Amino acid sequence: MHLLKALSQIELVSSRGIMFGHMLFPFLIAQHSYAMLMDALQIYDVTKYLEDHPGGADVLLEVTGKDGTEEFDDAGHSKDAKELMKDYFIGELDLDETPDIPELEVYRKEQDMDFASKLLANAGQYWAIPVAAVGISAVVAILYARRK
Numbered sequence: 001m002h003l004l005k006a007l008s009q010i011e012l013v014s015s016r017g018i019m020f021g022h023m024l025f026p027f028l029i030a031q032h033s034y035a036m037l038m039d040a041l042q043i044y045d046v047t048k049y050l051e052d053h054p055g056g057a058d059v060l061l062e063v064t065g066k067d068g069t070e071e072f073d074d075a076g077h078s079k080d081a082k083e084l085m086k087d088y089f090i091g092e093l094d095l096d097e098t099p100d101i102p103e104l105e106v107y108r109k110e111q112d113m114d115f116a117s118k119l120l121a122n123a124g125q126y127w128a129i130p131v132a133a134v135g136i137s138a139v140v141a142i143l144y145a146r147r148k
């Protein structure tokens, strides 16, 4: 449930024009804007820092749309870097205050379908085509026989 709430919060962020992950949240992509998460909650928009980052743009791009806490810590950033980071802080996910998105509930239900239910759900489609073909052939055959 928390994930759904987090997603709905990220959608609000994305409506402000922030790309939030190609892989995790593909429906939220907005061009030319890059955001990353820290400590699974804090959102940083690093778009304007890409070119100035001493570690290069590539490492930042690798963590956009994801949680970059581990990578940030591994790089052994200085106190100054941590201070500078505050300039790019745009907000925090509020996991308690965000509403659920009904569409996501539906999506989740589809995901939960096991193989047998999927097969049953699709069976209708698979039968419809041959049954229609036999029906049409029968009508054509009857019409043809009558003409003779």
Ligand code: HEM
Residues within 6 Å of the ligand: 044, 046, 049, 053, 054, 055, 056, 059, 060, 062, 063, 068, 071, 072, 075, 076, 077, 078, 079, 080, 081, 082, 084, 085, 088
């Ligand atoms: C808003 C977020 C970030 C800020 C403000 C920032 C800032 C900085 C600064 C000021 C430096 C120079 C060294 C220092 O003072 O520590 C640096 C270096 C570096 N950063 Fe970042 N950084 C950020 C995010 C990241 C992330 C997410 C990664 C990894 C995925 C990363 C990887 C590196 C690396 C590898 C270096 C070392 C470059 C070198 O010494 O050659 N940084 N960063």
